[in-house]
Amino acid sequence: MEKTISENGETVADGSIRGYDSLHQLLSANLKPELYQEVSRMLLGSNCGKSLEKIVLPESANTLSLKHDFDLQALSFSADKEQMRKPRVVRVALIQNSIALPTTAPFSDQKRGIFDKLKPMIDAAGFSGVNILCLQEAWTMPFAFCTREKKWCEFAEPVDGESTKFLQEYAKKYNMVIVNPILERDIDHGEVLWNTAVIIGNNGNIIGKHRKNHIPRVGDFNESTYYMEGDTGHPVFETVFGKIAVNICYGRHHPLNWLAFGLNGAEIVFNPSATVGELSEPMWPIEARNAAIANSYFVGSINRVGTEVFPNAFTSGDGKPQHNDFGHFYGSSHFSAPDASCTPSLSRYKDGLMISDMDLNLCRQYKDKWGFRMTARYEVYADLLASYIKPDFKPQVVSDPMLHKNSS
Numbered sequence: 001m002e003k004t005i006s007e008n009g010e011t012v013a014d015g016s017i018r019g020y021d022s023l024h025q026l027l028s029a030n031l032k033p034e035l036y037q038e039v040s041r042m043l044l045g046s047n048c049g050k051s052l053e054k055i056v057l058p059e060s061a062n063t064l065s066l067k068h069d070f071d072l073q074a075l076s077f078s079a080d081k082e083q084m085r086k087p088r089v090v091r092v093a094l095i096q097n098s099i100a101l102p103t104t105a106p107f108s109d110q111k112r113g114i115f116d117k118l119k120p121m122i123d124a125a126g127f128s129g130v131n132i133l134c135l136q137e138a139w140t141m142p143f144a145f146c147t148r149e150k151k152w153c154e155f156a157e158p159v160d161g162e163s164t165k166f167l168q169e170y171a172k173k174y175n176m177v178i179v180n181p182i183l184e185r186d187i188d189h190g191e192v193l194w195n196t197a198v199i200i201g202n203n204g205n206i207i208g209k210h211r212k213n214h215i216p217r218v219g220d221f222n223e224s225t226y227y228m229e230g231d232t233g234h235p236v237f238e239t240v241f242g243k244i245a246v247n248i249c250y251g252r253h254h255p256l257n258w259l260a261f262g263l264n265g266a267e268i269v270f271n272p273s274a275t276v277g278e279l280s281e282p283m284w285p286i287e288a289r290n291a292a293i294a295n296s297y298f299v300g301s302i303n304r305v306g307t308e309v310f311p312n313a314f315t316s317g318d319g320k321p322q323h324n325d326f327g328h329f330y331g332s333s334h335f336s337a338p339d340a341s342c343t344p345s346l347s348r349y350k351d352g353l354m355i356s357d358m359d360l361n362l363c364r365q366y367k368d369k370w371g372f373r374m375t376a377r378y379e380v381y382a383d384l385l386a387s388y389i390k391p392d393f394k395p396q397v398v399s400d401p402m403l404h405k406n407s408s
């Protein structure tokens with residue numbers, strides 16, 4: 001167990017929930033098995049009438065997780081057998097990690113340290129036959145956007161920069177599609193910055209990029225100091241393993257953002273994130289799962305882990321005393337499926353690799369079952385939105401005439 005810190009006024013072990021890695025671990029350790037089964041059925045849902053099955057991973061992957069002390073979980077989502085289509089099972093993985101060195105270390109050492117700590121996790125994914133892997137938001141750096149200091153811009157790199165080159169080797173080696181979320185510097189357009197996910201194909205080629213659509217202006221998340229809202233729309237990348245998209249962090253609070261990736265045909269949407277307990281933990285398991293249900297696709301949610309302390313104290317104009325850290329990034333990466341089932345979460349404080357098999361046929365099966373696409377009434381909302389964005393928009397409110405009588 002790590003040192004203790006104070007979070008929300010309570011003393012807790014650093015990042016754990018009173019010594020437990022995750023909510024699911026806490027519940028399974030403290031409830032009678034028959035009660036845990038009921039809680040788990042409601043909390044994690046069921047897939048084809050049963051709980052998710054554990055995947056047996058190769059010994060080499062388990063050995064790496066023990067040696068390098070990262071959480072490793074692997075569960076399988078299935079779909080009903082169809083007569084006309086073969087199952088389309090893909091193995092998908094998420095990596096969550098803390099930074100490797102203090103934020104005061106030379107920048108190149110910090111970056112190299114993170115690359116080094118990711119190597120065994122990527123190898124474990126490769127040894128396990130993972131087809132698509134997604135890393136966390138701005139994984140090459142501390143999440144320094146709380147500080148508003150511009151020196152952290154040095155971590156930015158072009159789409160084909162150092163981290164993409166690093167991951168291209170793994171993509172080729174393991175025949176793996178890799179989603180690489182970075183702080184991007186657009187060299188060809190005045191060296192401006194973006195929050196970007198680069199999609200690397202299984203041949204090591206760059207398929208494309210997506211830039212974060214919604215930029216937070218909440219609490220310490222002062223990201224608008226660094227980059228603007230993305231200009232790449234809602235691309236879906238057709239890979240040899242399926243159609244994927246990336247909804248970067250704060251975009252998960254915007255149902256229309258999720259919808260747009262769905263309308264473009266996504267089968268798996270990744271949500272690489274950086275968010276802290278006090279701000280968003282109660283939202284975390286709900287938003288992704290809701291998006292998976294409403295849009296009939298799989299969602300892979302990833303959050304970094306640990307508490308990152310910065311050399312200079314900062315404030316966020318909210319009257320709180322100045323401080324040197326964001327709070328605790330609570331990990332808890334997991335997958336959600338269109339049938340409302342989801343995996344348990346990875347550790348709240350340890351690095352981790354979450355692997356899932358998913359039969360992508362489940363997406364269409366759930367479109368057919370619930371008919372959310374058919375019943376969506378898009379034309380009604382298109383009309384409303386078209387009028388809402390006009391300056392002369394008036395909300396459609398029908399007031400009780402008595403209301404006005406009483407107030408006059």
Ligand SMILES: NC(=O)NCCC(=O)O
Nearest residue numbers: 216221249250274275280
């Ligand atoms: N990185 C980022 O967008 N964080 C915002 C906080 C949140 O959405 O929970």
